[in-house]
Amino acid sequence: xxxxxxxxxxxxxxxxxxxxxxxxxxxxxxxxxxxxxxxxxxxxxxxxxxxxxxxxxxxxxxxxxxxxxxxxxxxxxxxxxxxxxxxxxxxxxxxxxxxxxxxxxxxxxxxxxxxxxxxxxxxxxxxxxxxxxxxxxxxxxxxxxxxxxxxxxxxxxxxxxxxxxxxxxxxxxxxxxxxxxxxxxxxxxxxxxxxxxxxxxxxxxxxxxxxxxxxxxxxxxxxxxxxxxxxxxxxxxxxxxxxxxxxxxxxxxxxxxxxxxxxxxxxxxxxxxxxxxxxxxxxxxxxxxxxxxxxxxxxxxxxxxxxxxxxxxxxxxxxxxxxxxxxxxxxxxxxxxxxxxxxxxxxxxxxxxxxxxxxxxxxxxxxxxxxxxxxxxxxxxxxxxxxxxxxxxxxxxxxxxxxxxxxxxxxxxxxxxxxxxxxxxxxxxxxxxxxxxxxxxxxxxxxxxxxxxxxxxxxxx
Numbered sequence: 325x326x327x328x329x330x331x332x333x334x335x336x337x338x339x340x341x342x343x344x345x346x347x348x349x350x351x352x353x354x355x356x357x358x359x360x361x362x363x364x365x366x367x368x369x370x371x372x373x374x375x376x377x378x379x380x381x382x383x384x385x386x387x388x389x390x391x392x393x394x395x396x397x398x399x400x401x402x403x404x405x406x407x408x409x410x411x412x413x414x415x416x417x418x419x420x421x422x423x424x425x426x427x428x429x430x431x432x433x434x435x436x437x438x439x440x441x442x443x444x445x446x447x448x449x450x451x452x453x454x455x456x457x458x459x460x461x462x463x464x465x466x467x468x469x470x471x472x473x474x475x476x477x478x479x480x481x482x483x484x485x486x487x488x489x490x491x492x493x494x495x496x497x498x499x500x501x502x503x504x505x506x507x508x509x510x511x512x513x514x515x516x517x518x519x520x521x522x523x524x525x526x527x528x529x530x531x532x533x534x535x536x537x538x539x540x541x542x543x544x545x546x547x548x549x550x551x552x553x554x555x556x557x558x559x560x561x562x563x564x565x566x567x568x569x570x571x572x573x574x575x576x577x578x579x580x581x582x583x584x585x586x587x588x589x590x591x592x593x594x595x596x597x598x599x600x601x602x603x604x605x606x607x608x609x610x611x612x613x614x615x616x617x618x619x620x621x622x623x624x625x626x627x628x629x630x631x632x633x634x635x636x637x638x639x640x641x642x643x644x645x646x647x648x649x650x651x652x653x654x655x656x657x658x659x660x661x662x663x664x665x666x667x668x669x670x671x672x673x674x675x676x677x678x679x680x681x682x683x684x685x686x687x688x689x690x691x692x693x694x695x696x697x698x699x700x701x702x703x704x705x706x707x708x709x710x711x712x713x714x715x716x717x718x719x720x721x722x723x724x725x726x727x728x729x730x731x732x733x734x735x736x737x738x739x740x741x742x743x744x745x746x747x748x749x750x751x752x753x754x755x756x757x758x759x760x761x762x763x764x765x766x767x768x769x770x771x772x773x774x775x776x777x778x779x780x781x782x783x784x785x
Contacts, residue, residue, distance in 0.1 A: 336365045336384055337477070340372040341485055347371035347492045348447060350378050350416065350439045352484045353387040354477070357433040363391035367477050369484050371492075378416075383439065386411070390420035390435045397422065397433055404463055406456055415442045419452070421459050427470040436463060436480070438487070450565035451494060454581035457606065458487050461636075468643045490579050497576075499556050499567040499584070505699045508554040513693055521685070524554075526619040527612050529681040530674050531555050531584075532709075533750040534621055535607035535758055536563060540586045541595045542614035545572035548586040551614055555584050557702060580605040589615070602670060603635045607757075611671045620671035624750065625757050625764035631670075678747025680709070713755035716741060717763065731767055 351370040358364045365387045368380065378386075390407060397405075401424070409418040420437035436459055440448055448455075462483040469476045505511050509524060531538045536559050542548040549569045556564045563583045570576065570586030578587060580601040589595045593615070602609060608622035622628055684705050691697045719741060724731050743749040757764045 336368055336380060338368040338370065338380060339481055340370055341488060343371045343488065343492050345492050345496045347373075347488060348440055348444045348495045349488050349491050350441060351383045352436075352438045352488065353383060354480055355387045355391055355435045355437070357391055359432075363388035367480065369481065369488070371488065377441070378439070382414070386414065386416060386418055386439055387435070387437055390418055390422070390437050391433065397424075404460055408452075410442065410445070412442065416440065417442055417445055417448065419448075419455065419459075421456070421463060423463050423467070425467050425470045427473075427476075436466075447495065447565075448491075450562045451491070453606075454490070454566065454579075455487060457581055457604075458483075458490075461604065464636075464640060465643060468640065472644075486577070489577075493571075493576050493579075494566075494568060497569045497571055499553065499564045499569060501561040501564055503553050503556055503564065505557065505702070506694070507550070508557060509550060510554060510557065510688060510698055510702065511693050512689075520617055523617040523619065525682055525685055526674055527551065527555065527610070528558065528685070529678050529747060529751070530610040530612075530619050530621045532558060532681065533624075533674075533676075533678075533747065533754050534610045535625065535754045536583050537605065537607045538584050538610040538612055539578060539597065540570075540584070540612045540614060541589060542586075543589050543593060544614070545570050545586075545588060547614050548588065551612060552584050552586040558706065559583055578602070599670070600635075600639070603632050609671075619674060621674055622670050623672070624768070625754070626768045629765060674747075676746035676750055678751055679745050680748050680751055709751065709755055712741070712743075712752045713759055716743075716752050716756050717760050720763065720767065727766070734767065 349371060351368055353365055353369075354367045355363055355365045365384045368383055368387075370378075370383070389411070390409065403423070405422040407418075407420045407422060409420065411418065417440050418437055419440075420435050422433065422435050424431065425434050438455065438459075462480065465483070466476050466480065469479050527538075536555075538555050540548050540551045540555070542551075552567065552569055556567050559567065566582055567584040568576065568579070568582055568586065570588050572588075575588035575590070575595070576585070578597050578601055579585060581604075587595055597611070602622070608625060608628040610622075611620040612618075623631070688698055688701050688705075691701060716737070719737060720731060721727075723729075723737075738744045738749060741752075743752060753764055753767070
């Protein structure tokens with residue numbers, strides 16, 4: 325009778341990862357479709373713990389679940405499908421990215437998945453976009469590895485571990501959904517109690533101009549976290565859950581995709597932001613140094629997205645042209661696309677001042693601290709900004725007949741909506757961009773692309 329039983333499945337290779345603190349992730353898996361055996365798991369990554377929450381067999385079963393039915397997948401070449409499963413009977417959620425790949429001449433369907441307990445659903449949802457963006461780029465690189473016949477597992481291990489570390493750090497140091505204004509700079513008796521007036525004005529103004537994305541660095545965790553909480557007051561509750569406080573004992577790594585994050589300087593008093601991760605952030609970022617009270621910002625959305633796409637294309641081209649594992653494993657700052665030379669100094673001084681934040685700060689510090697008055701005044705200010713952003717979107721829709729015609733006059737928009745100060749316009753445009761993605765490039769993108777093309781053409785003479 326035993327001869328009639330199918331042979332046991334070979335053991336799946338597994339990498340256990342030591343984590344600092346609690347890991348909300350149960351496992352990550354890389355699976356593929358075998359035309360004879362069906363869904364198969366090639367590798368499992370799991371945090372090293374004393375308590376076994378899921379056995380290897382259960383992880384394999386869940387990973388197989390994500391590829392069932394994909395044999396008839398009809399997708400465009402290069403497409404990556406994001407699947408979200410909630411399996412109540414197993415009390416887990418699975419986020420799986422399904423894609424086609426060519427490995428050693430054998431084309432098949434693959435799935436890169438992360439598995440979390442169902443109890444972590446509320447924790448994970450605000451971070452869904454961050455994780456999907458990270459996993460998507462891993463797949464872009466992985467396809468090149470596979471096509472060149474390289475071993476993809478070491479590359480995946482190097483990319484999956486940072487994702488697991490990110491989720492672990494967000495579990496322990498994420499900003500709460502509700503922030504008490506008494507824990508921020510806005511509760512001080514005077515604007516000069518915690519920081520210089522001009523510094524706070526520049527920090528909040530630039531923070532709003534860069535779509536609410538900021539990185540705060542310094543030597544004191546208490547000072548850094550106070551500014552982080554202050555900036556998070558200007559975010560929505562879900563965006564706050566996608567922000568992170570700094571850790572007092574040691575510094576986290578910079579993570580692209582977070583809205584606000586605090587980072588500690590090293591023993592020498594310096595902190596270097598990784599160029600690649602900064603470029604891959606979905607929005608431009610404000611850089612705030614609380615030790616020297618400086619505020620720098622990246623170029624606006626349309627320019628950031630333009631540079632991001634050229635950098636991404638150049639990076640993948642470098643991987644494609646690499647001749648060895650060592651070359652492919654590097655983060656190439658020297659690009660093979662000769663037409664694109666990135667500016668490594670992506671942060672610049674604030675070019676445009678505003679009146680909205682200045683008036684807000686002048687008025688809020690006239691109110692008595694320690695009461696709910698300042699919280700109410702802040703809520704009113706944020707409501708005004710939101711209404712202005714909705715009005716701007718409606719104005720552009722009416723002027724362009726919802727994108728059917730080109731936008732006529734930016735000058736008329738500034739006058740009609742009382743946004744003549746460039747800083748005010750940048751703040752409202754950034755808020756409008758989050759409500760209606762692509763609006764920034766629709767208004768400013770065409771003249772920017774033309775000017776870049778003209779510059780490139782002149783440089784060839």
